[in-house]
Amino acid sequence: MEALGLTRRTETTPATAGKSGKGGAFERGITALTQYAAREGGVVVPRAHVEETPHGPVRLGTWVSNTRSRRAKLTGEQREQLAALGIDWATAT
Helix, strand or coil: CHHHCCCCCCCCCCCCCCCCHHHHHHHHHHHHHHHHHHHHCCCCCCCCCCEEECCEEECHHHHHHHHHHCHHHCCHHHHHHHHHCCCHHHCCC
């Protein structure tokens, strides 16, 4: 490798650098939904809607749909956050 002018890389960056994980995605969705509800007066979000937030764009319609289909996996706190915003299916079992 040295003959070709290449050197071995000694520093590595963790694969998770810059990612917030699932909790971060949920919080970004809640932030976007809160913003949308305050502006629109409700939480009925069109599937293709993209909400611009301080943290960047959130595909809010997709997020709401996916969150609903995976609601059995939500924590009690997450369900409470959604219910507080007016999401009726958040408290249904």
